[in-house]
Amino acid sequence: MTSTSVQSPARSFAQPSSSATHDVTNQAPPLAPYDASADTALLEGLRREGAGWAEADVRRIGLLAGGAEAQEWGELANRHEPVLRTHDRYGHRIDEVDFHPSWHELMRVAVAEGLAGAPWADDRPGAHVARTAGGLVWGHSEAGHGCPTSMTYAAVPALRREPDLAKVYEPLLTSREYDPGLREPTSKRGLLAGMGMTEKQGGSDVRTNTTAATPTAEPGVYTLRGHKWFTSAPMCDVFLVLAQAPGGLSCFLVPRVLPDGTRNTFRVQRLKDKLGNRSNASSEPEFDGTVAWLVGPEGQGVKTIIEMVNCTRLDCVMSSATLMRKTLVEAGHHVRHRGAFGALLMDQPLMRNVLADLALESEAATTLTLRLAGAADRAVRGDAGEQAFRRIATAVGKYWVTKRGPAFTAEALECLGGNGYVEDSGMPRHYREAPLLSIWEGSGNVNALDVLRALTRDPATADALFAELALAEGADARLDSAVTRLRTLLGEATPAGARRLVEQMALTLQASLLVRHAPPAVADAFCATRLSGDWGHAFGTLPGGADVDGILERSLGL
Template identity: 55%
Template sequence: MSIVNQFHTHEVQNQPYALANYNAWETDIALKEAVAREGASWAENHLSEFGALTGGELITSGFLANENKPKLRNFDSYGRRIDEVEFHPAYHDLMRAGMKYGMSNFAWRNEERSSAHVARAAVMYLGSQPEAGFGCPMSMSYAAIAALRHAPTLADKWLPKLLSSDYDPRSLPMEEKLGCTMGMGMTEKQGGSDLRRNTTKATLQEDGSYKIIGHKWFFSAPMCDAHLVLAQSENGLSCFLVPRFCPDGTRNAIQVQRLKDKLGDWSNASSEVEFQEAFGELVGIEGRGIPTIIEMVALTRLDCMIGSSAQMRQAIVQAIHHTSQREAFGKLLIDQPIMRNVLADLALESEAAIALTMRIARAVDSIDHDPHEAALARIATAIGKYWICKRTPVLVNEAQECLGGNGYVEETIMPRLYRQAPLNSIWEGSGNVQCLDVLRALKKEPETRDALFTELQKAAGKNSDYDAELKRLTGRFEDTQTLEFRSRYVIERLALMLQASILLLTDNTEIATIFCRSRLANEHGLAFGTLSPDAPVDLLIERAAGATQAVL
């Protein structure tokens, strides 16, 4: 026996091939239906082109960007302060694709089209699947445009750069760049979500600019060309645009203290910074910083929903792809009855998440001209952000289990999805903050409650379980003394009803029925994989399995 044969111990058998080179748009039935339902079919060619990229080469870029974390370079080789972050080329590839296809600005570039924010939500959803980390600067750049419009002079200067499709990573003044990105700096050590405890100071100068002194505990994407920052001015908490370079071309006095060592989101740089009389320009009215920046926060909260829905989608795609190739006990895993229950349940959750996300994106589209949609967007964004972001970690974990031990090793995307999954429930306000925001809206803006129940009433009479829960909902608000204590449960039920109402108004009757039975009538356990035997399991798996079928 030769030495080669002597040590030839095994062949690789019964192991799946990695999912690659699929079109994330063309293989996603639920997404395509949602985009059409919410009025953005005009973007299909654009989405198909981007879907081929996100299901192809950007998958590799995502792995490389996470394996090579960003590095902070405070000084150059001769000791000059530069405060720059060095990224792997793969991160720049992701950013370049995001800018080109409009993750940061597609809605604003197509404002004359109907449902432009729905189309952009689909772009963001596709781009977030191969890697979520670069979504942070994409999201903040998108959302900043709404806030900047409160300062027409600044908007005239910055918007052409923010609307550019060219990614330009060079450290240069804005005027010299092909395109720009923008971040946000709100959080401080002593306050967190309690922004009124911010201590950063802004002092008015003779030329109308401000000098800003203070710190930020979370300053995401420090390599953005500017950040919107909250600071205390003479008349209270105000919003300022703080660029990386001053008007005279010198570096602004923003010192990056360190990069955060995070659980996940490894490809993105999150930092702590100090402002040492940094140059800033007022956005909006002094003392009205929170109302000014809240329009930005509303859009980044929508992006939390989009990002979490995208993680759900990628997790279920990976689970179905794996189980379609792996055998156990004489048959493919996907053909095992208990596994089919799990996969169908995960697919059901994913479908409901993208349905609600796209419906809220359509409400955002209509804020300026439809009072009902504006009020719905105001309250449903917080409801959806709370629920979808809460559901993502447990869904990703269940999908990870479908891969067995393979789902726990870094050669697959599952550990990265698992690390990333909790982020959106924390970013832009934790679950408790979302609940309080809903209660605040219901109390101070009664039109939001009217809009919510008007929306829910559209599906009345289509399902008995839905109708029963709709009757119970009004009573859940009657005991105002305990409402805050009960708010998580109440808002969970509101989220489920919103999802159910959307599904009931589609042609997918079987899916809507099992959603109502399992989520509203509680014919479901506390874990995924506990659907009733008459659930449309084959239909759910078939709809979710498009990506797997495309590459097998």
């Protein structure tokens, strides 16, 4: 048996170079700090809808939102997710949720800047518009904490159905002081509100709720027994809850801590493991002898709480428009600094087409959001026409703008290529957030059918919508044709065709707003693509005649 040996090759190997192998070139620098309020369409809408007096505050919030510190808060609040503690160390049931300090910083700023209930205590015309504009820019920091601020904002008009309760709680819900921790509500400097509507057997079909409300000997006070399926922000101080009273489905106020300082029964069974919105705790609470106060008459729970839903639906539109703008800004920043095939991405015609198409969608969403906020502001001041417009247009906007969000954020992410698919770019977080907004406060089908319900039950809503569209009559032949088509669709409306109808309503309404208020470059391209069909099935298919340069200069300064 012979042995063999392995001989080293008769060659030498070069010594490692002393220079680095991973010099970083052709990468975009960090975006922050930047000005989240540097959005011409937003600032124009703020002034147009009656809140120009708030521009300095909105600009200040925008600089804060785009700052390195706030951006870091957003990242940390999502990296360190909330943790449920059902019991303390001694075995007492406490049902508390622990948050990272960054969450509390985000909440502190949001409440202090009036993004929770503050507008209800502000008599200035445009106060609700100012809040929405503030949300459009502060949302660049992080999306999840917008849930408790939105519910707190929305709870006030519903609570006003019971003046005695509103007298106690409204001053604290409209406070600009963030005061976390479960304590007796009237001992705090400010309160947060949540809502518990859905149950596992029914979801959006809340009339199938089984949570029972039993009257006590004290007038207006009940005890609840049941289980809620999706109750976000369980650390809030008070909740508006739907339950079945003897007179039918009713609305109740449930405090986490009772007036005598003891904990109300609010057993948090678990926190939801959600696709996105990870910084925000969403829970399944159980009620068992839980003390609650009736809000509004028995049997009118939906009618009582619908005002809250109208407000939170507007905030879904706002949040989706915010995500669009945030991811567009991220994409625009990237293409300014990234080169490929011998040129910066921002100078390459096809990339410019993609970005311009995204910019059109973003401006349409922002403009509609602020118009809806203006309607809400004027509606609460008694304008009947704006009340009717708000009723239908908010549901239309909720359906369409939130539907556009996921496709938009995916395209913006793709502008960054592989860099955008990496978690620490932040784009995956935005992408996971986007579908939420079309689901919460009624999925697409729920909102589309709600539009049909409004048209059937209140013909004034259709009159208000067409009155709005008539303000742009004659300015663009494509828009005039779209209005005519919409009238035809309205006459043929069926539940099966509700999505088709509502989509046309949304596009026609957005086009009318842009024709009236945006430069020709924006309005013409929107009408050509969204109304006349000179458009493909993906972003970046604007026709050759579109003023891409004009659109990008207005939106991103490119």
